[in-house]
Amino acid sequence: MLKKLNIPTLNVLIRECKRIANNKAYLGLVIVLPIILFLFLSFIYKNGVVKEIPVVVCDEDHSSLSQSYARLIESTGSMKIIRFVASQDLIKDEFLNGKVYAGFYIPKDMESDIKKGKQVSITIYNNTTNLITGNTILKDATTISKTFSGGVLLKKLTSKGIGDEQAMNIINPVKIDTQSLYNPNYSYLDYLVPGLIPAMFQMIIMLSSVLIFNTEYSENTLSDLIKTANNNVLPMLIGKSIPHLIIHLITATGILCLLYPLFGISSSGSLLFSLIILYIFVFACFFTGLMVSVLIKDKMFATEIALFINTPAFIFSGFVYPLWAMPEVHNIFAMAMPITHFMDGFLKIYFMNTPFLYAYNELYRLSLFIFIPLVIILFVLFLKTRNQKKILTQN
Amino acid sequence: MLNFIKSIWKVFKRELSLIHKDKDIFILILIAPLFYAFFYNSLYINKTETKIPVAVVDMDKSGFSRDFIKKLDSHELTSVKYVFGEINEAHEMLNRMVVQGVIVIYPESELNLKLRKGITISSNLNTTRFLVSNDINKAVNDVAFSFGNSYKQIYFQTIGYNSSEAKTLVEPVTGDVRPMFNLLETYGDFLIPGLIVLILHQTLMFGMAESISKEREEKSLAGLYSLSGNNVFISVFGKAVFYFVLFLIYALFFFTVVFSIFKVNLYGNILSLVVITVLLIVSSIFFSILISSFFKKKVFSLQVLTFSSYPIFLVSGYVFPMHSMPKILQYVSQGLATTPYLNAFIRITQMGAGWNNILPQFYQMIIISVALMVLTLIRMQWLFKKSIS
Numbered sequence: 001m002l003k004k005l006n007i008p009t010l011n012v013l014i015r016e017c018k019r020i021a022n023n024k025a026y027l028g029l030v031i032v033l034p035i036i037l038f039l040f041l042s043f044i045y046k047n048g049v050v051k052e053i054p055v056v057v058c059d060e061d062h063s064s065l066s067q068s069y070a071r072l073i074e075s076t077g078s079m080k081i082i083r084f085v086a087s088q089d090l091i092k093d094e095f096l097n098g099k100v101y102a103g104f105y106i107p108k109d110m111e112s113d114i115k116k117g118k119q120v121s122i123t124i125y126n127n128t129t130n131l132i133t134g135n136t137i138l139k140d141a142t143t144i145s146k147t148f149s150g151g152v153l154l155k156k157l158t159s160k161g162i163g164d165e166q167a168m169n170i171i172n173p174v175k176i177d178t179q180s181l182y183n184p185n186y187s188y189l190d191y192l193v194p195g196l197i198p199a200m201f202q203m204i205i206m207l208s209s210v211l212i213f214n215t216e217y218s219e220n221t222l223s224d225l226i227k228t229a230n231n232n233v234l235p236m237l238i239g240k241s242i243p244h245l246i247i248h249l250i251t252a253t254g255i256l257c258l259l260y261p262l263f264g265i266s267s268s269g270s271l272l273f274s275l276i277i278l279y280i281f282v283f284a285c286f287f288t289g290l291m292v293s294v295l296i297k298d299k300m301f302a303t304e305i306a307l308f309i310n311t312p313a314f315i316f317s318g319f320v321y322p323l324w325a326m327p328e329v330h331n332i333f334a335m336a337m338p339i340t341h342f343m344d345g346f347l348k349i350y351f352m353n354t355p356f357l358y359a360y361n362e363l364y365r366l367s368l369f370i371f372i373p374l375v376i377i378l379f380v381l382f383l384k385t386r387n388q389k390k391i392l393t394q395n
Numbered sequence: 396m397l398n399f400i401k402s403i404w405k406v407f408k409r410e411l412s413l414i415h416k417d418k419d420i421f422i423l424i425l426i427a428p429l430f431y432a433f434f435y436n437s438l439y440i441n442k443t444e445t446k447i448p449v450a451v452v453d454m455d456k457s458g459f460s461r462d463f464i465k466k467l468d469s470h471e472l473t474s475v476k477y478v479f480g481e482i483n484e485a486h487e488m489l490n491r492m493v494v495q496g497v498i499v500i501y502p503e504s505e506l507n508l509k510l511r512k513g514i515t516i517s518s519n520l521n522t523t524r525f526l527v528s529n530d531i532n533k534a535v536n537d538v539a540f541s542f543g544n545s546y547k548q549i550y551f552q553t554i555g556y557n558s559s560e561a562k563t564l565v566e567p568v569t570g571d572v573r574p575m576f577n578l579l580e581t582y583g584d585f586l587i588p589g590l591i592v593l594i595l596h597q598t599l600m601f602g603m604a605e606s607i608s609k610e611r612e613e614k615s616l617a618g619l620y621s622l623s624g625n626n627v628f629i630s631v632f633g634k635a636v637f638y639f640v641l642f643l644i645y646a647l648f649f650f651t652v653v654f655s656i657f658k659v660n661l662y663g664n665i666l667s668l669v670v671i672t673v674l675l676i677v678s679s680i681f682f683s684i685l686i687s688s689f690f691k692k693k694v695f696s697l698q699v700l701t702f703s704s705y706p707i708f709l710v711s712g713y714v715f716p717m718h719s720m721p722k723i724l725q726y727v728s729q730g731l732a733t734t735p736y737l738n739a740f741i742r743i744t745q746m747g748a749g750w751n752n753i754l755p756q757f758y759q760m761i762i763i764s765v766a767l768m769v770l771t772l773i774r775m776q777w778l779f780k781k782s783i784s
Binding site: 043047050097098114118135138149176178184191207211299316325 | 418419422423431434435437438439440441443444445446447489490491492508511512513514515516517518519520521522523524525526527528529532533535536539540542543546547550560562563564566567568569570571572573574575576577578580582584585586590597692693694695697698701702704705706709710713714715716718719720721724738739741742745746747748749752
């Protein structure tokens, strides 16, 4: 009945819906895959923080003080002593066997040296081949040592009749009060998942959209499409885009309204504004992919171009490794991807709860990924429609 | 035996011709690995970030605060971009991501230090990016400790200790944290070895999968089976042998030339590295044949393998430690060849591990490879039978 209305846009839209319904691979890519992939990625980081990193201790002192130090290690929660070893060499063996990430060496006569007023050094061997565990160990091992040293000094000062408060001021004259804003628990779930999922989402949108128009070429259905659109490029573009955009916008809504709350990814910003920037990101990815689709006839080659842009998207986006630390050429490549601009804007709105306009620059750049491809798509479609008309006239 | 080799040779030649004619596979296996190896890794050519922009709110405006700002600015990790008199302007900069941290020095800090009252400096970090916030934290603490220690030393000297005694009293127990293996604690040294493996694994899977899907797309499986004398073993091995040799050459090239260009360490036993790499290539070939055998179009198998490579890498424990993942994922991950490989690879190349240290991973990779080989041969046998019927 709808088709009887003979509105070109509506006719193209109905035609596209039928094509989508008959394309199981496409449905798998844009509906099934995001559900499985996004749940899986979130599940990897479900526990959030790095806890109980296995460490070993070589205690050559065997004193009550060295035992107190060992207790301090366990009290951090980030580290867990899996065994005590007899010598420093065994710490290295444990590293090579891949069992531990750090080894604490407490030297012989530590307690007696401290009592004699000699400075004692506890060596902490930190396996920094993994910087995530390495940074956690560095932070907590430094804190433990400072606390332990402070405790020794406090005892010394109070034994000389200095009051507790004054002694504490002497021990720690310049205190640092660290305020970890927006992710106070240093949760990897809150940190990595909101970066990984948009990167994968960009890949899904682009890999699916690069096939939208060139499938018409490869299946020789372009003339049918032009006819359905009544030789008009705008209905062709709108009618073909709407069904795909609806699917992606539903996925985007699911990410923010279902997935993030399900895994407890905390937000302090406006859900509405977060959705708006995510929707703009969807449009940016979609039209960039669509542009490739109208420009490149070969489906496989178009997919390879999408792969080339998208496989490094996460690492080039500046989300993990900052843009200012990258060489210039990589910066240019990073700027050519919607994800780079989206991430800054999204972090501001979703996590930092800044006013929407603070993301003005990012929104402006994302909009370029919509409007420039749109102009190119319309121009190419116009040329193709004209050529098709010529062919039909000649025939 | 001679017939067997001749048959393998025939299938091998057929595969070469297929690659020669198919520009997609050609790009994926001959251009992409080399391009990605240089393009991805050169991202970390600077190895680490320096001079992260921060703002300081100086409410004290004293000699101490100026010295603190100067030291923070000269620290290799931080650059003081702005000094404000009050906090709102600084937070504005933080919210706009112009700076990544705001350090607040409160009024009368210098006076309180002179009165031995102790002071607090507030360090407000944007922790939406961990690497950046960790580095600012390191820099601020370094500067604060150096100030704190010099104030403590002066105090102990004023109450009668000599310089050396005072130095000892400043910190009676020191924690000497020594970075092992990645001595400069750089992001480049952490990620480049893993990325090299990811590129090798990913491009091999893409190429092999494309080849199998192409056979299905062009309905040429029957021809392949017939050429091999109706032998599934010869069909699969004849197809795979080129990829095996090519990617083994890539691996050796990466471990020598690429490692050397990007200054990545290779401390351990080369033979053990080559052996486990052979197992990774073999298991990846079978894995990609198995997965791609379920797709009738090249483009779909490429899509599926694209989306599998990130999760396979992330679940391997290379970045986020395995013991912090949910238990079920830990078990799933152990069934993937990249998990034991990356575990052994990083210890061989970066830590100097030898055979004895990686034996459990070696056996694990053998089991995975054999299991994948059996499953692949069963699946392909079924497909070949179906294609001739």
